[in-house]
Amino acid sequence: MPHDNLIGAYPSSPKQLRSKLKKEALVQSGRELFILQGYEQTTAKEIAAHAQVSTGTFYRYFSDKRQLLMSLIEEQxxxxxxxxxxxxxxxxxxxxxxxxxxxxxxxxxxxxxxxxxxxxxxxxxxxxxxxxxxxxxxxxxxxxxxxxxxxxxxxxxxxxxxxxxxxxxxxxxxxxxxxxxxxxxxxxxxxxxxxxxxxxxxxxxxxxxxxx
The missing domain is CATH 1.10.357 (Tetracycline Repressor; domain 2)
Incomplete structure (x- = not known):
């Protein structure tokens, strides 16, 4: 069941394949680092670096690390x-x-x-x-x-x-x-x-x- 209030509105939604792949890489990077390091110990900058994209790219698709995590939780x-x-x-x-x-x-x-x-x-x-x-x-x-x-x-x-x-x-x-x-x-x-x-x-x- 959807919980839009838990996630909030995304800054933008990727349209092109390259942009979608970058967002998917950020999601996977966040998943791995949250599990490995914990939520508090993981930063948006680290997630972006682990996904091999810029920190600016992270904020293009997610308002903060919480939104990324809540998108993972929403799926599960x-x-x-x-x-x-x-x-x-x-x-x-x-x-x-x-x-x-x-x-x-x-x-x-x-x-x-x-x-x-x-x-x-x-x-x-x-x-x-x-x-x-x-x-x-x-x-x-x-x-x-x-x-x-x-x-x-x-x-x-x-x-x-x-x-x-x-x-x-x-x-x-x-x-x-x-x-x-x-x-x-x-x-x-x-x-x-x-x-x-x-x-x-x-x-x-x-x-x-x-x-x-």
Missing amino acids: MDTLMPMELEWKSGDPEKVLAARLEFHFHEINKEHLQKLMPELLMKDAELAALMEEAKMKMREKFLAHLTYLDEKCLLWPDLDRDTLMWFLEALLEKLRNRVSQGMQVDYQHFAKAFCRLLFPPETVHKMRNGEIK
Whole structure:
């Protein structure tokens, strides 16, 4: 989804192929230097030099380094947003493991996740956007837990808000582990996660397609 207010209007848009290639080189240069050095330690001048163009060329296409970075984040916004969780059918552990592995693989392809802690501390607008997305995902997940509860698929004696708190903590730990480059066994994580949600008989029914 677009977030034009996050990026702002570009100074100009390249029309000719040569100009487009220069802008693409700046974007790639910014991506590499932000990940290598961090956002604060990287300057527009360094990005331009790394892309082998002048600093003036940088400011022809980007108002500042933040705009360049936000354009990178815009491209990956759907991936960087909190992951949606829901179960409709199939083995709940396999469904979750596959979803987690795909989600974090997509994040790590661009390595932008490593920049997020630094950016969220310094960029109030981005932090507000991510917090809003997190709250919407939380509300959606709570609604899904209510749906599962009404179908008597969850542990009947667990408070939903407390359960949600534990699940969010687990996902945050997983995200931190992945962002640090540590190995993750998604199958084992999904097994532990699902056991907090579903009694054994529910998992058995879901695996055998007995729940629609």
